[in-house]
Amino acid sequence: MQITGEQTFTPLITAFCCNWCSYAGADLAGTSRLAYPAEVRIIKVPCSCRINPLFVLRAFQKGADGVIICGCHPGDCHYIMGNYYARRRMTLLFSLLDFMGIERGRTHLEWVSAAEGAKFAATMSGFAENIHKLGKNRRLEDLRCKSS
């Protein structure tokens, strides 16, 4: 192996997926052998409304370059209305982050059902591509929270 000194940017992407739809969607993408970027790390949550804004910020703080949230389509929530609450919360959070000068596109929300394996793979690929373009997350990291 040769060390060239060239640094390639490998982003770290945190995906919060709800247990009932999006996580199953990811599963389907896997079993269907659809490729999506390995940079995506999935965290399973019971429902998209389980996601505390602190989870999102904490992910950034610990070095994530992008955070994507996936939940059931509106109307399909396993808990009837969790994703409606999540929708309002995340709208306000994303807007506040934008207001504070965090690059648009580092946060994203997408509804992915259990049957949409292809959509899951496409969404993740698209999101990862955007993060590649945006580059390393510098504005939201916290050096104390990072292990390396």
Add this chain to the structure above:
Amino acid sequence: MQEQLRILAGKMLADGRAARVLGWKRTDFETAPEPSFFTAQDDLSELVYNKYCAANLSGFMIGAGKRDGVTVVFLKPCDTYSFNQLVKEHQIDRAKAYVVGVSCGGNAKVEEMEDVGWLERCLVCTKHDHVVYDELVLDESLSRPEAQDRFGGVTRLEGLQSLERYEFWQGELSTCIRCNACRNVCPACNCKKCVFDSAKYDTAAKANVTTFEEQLFHIIRAYHVAGRCTDCGECARVCPQDIKLQLLNRKIIKDINELYGEFQAGQDTETLGPLTAFNADTDAEPSIVHTRG
């Protein structure tokens, strides 16, 4: 007006209708009266009311409601919104409070014990009437500073480029000393256990190496009162570093108004807050914040 309040408080204490009076107490500095409970009539000579009585007393009513007897509390128009909001959240026992609405002609901004003009919140004040009271003590002679656009600051900042906004906030928030005064003074911030007191998050204290922990603190502080913030402006008033904290709260209020309809927290005690309600059909998708201007 101060004399009227003293007489009223004295009467309430004397005939046993009230166990205590919550008001502003004279200190060594004229410009810095402090919130205080009065239980004896003799102490009422220390009760003051003037333009330096900026403290919003409604937050103290949470504790007062857990004690025996009725508490008389003096509230300015903007304070009554905080009070109402706390009643709505079942934090204040309404039956144990006797609300005396007092007129307000704006509060003075005090820097190093010197009067330096009006508080920013009073320059953009929209809350001219008391929304809850048992009795009113009014003084028609008080006039307010001329009202400016409440969202002016937010709109100006929105017009900047992303990086310029980031640099603006870096400049503001890097001066934060994490004294937690904004959190402690906020009537809406009344959790018994606060996430920022938790040792689990290594963001409880100030660090020098990076500035994001202030950003995280301020984002979460503003966000935790989203939909409940009445824009009373106490956070910005008590900030020793004069950080423009009201901009964060007002950004959320502005977004709520634009996306989910006009909403003023504390206006009444029945309406569901914007984050505890939803509209399945018309709510915008979060991507709207990335596509709009």
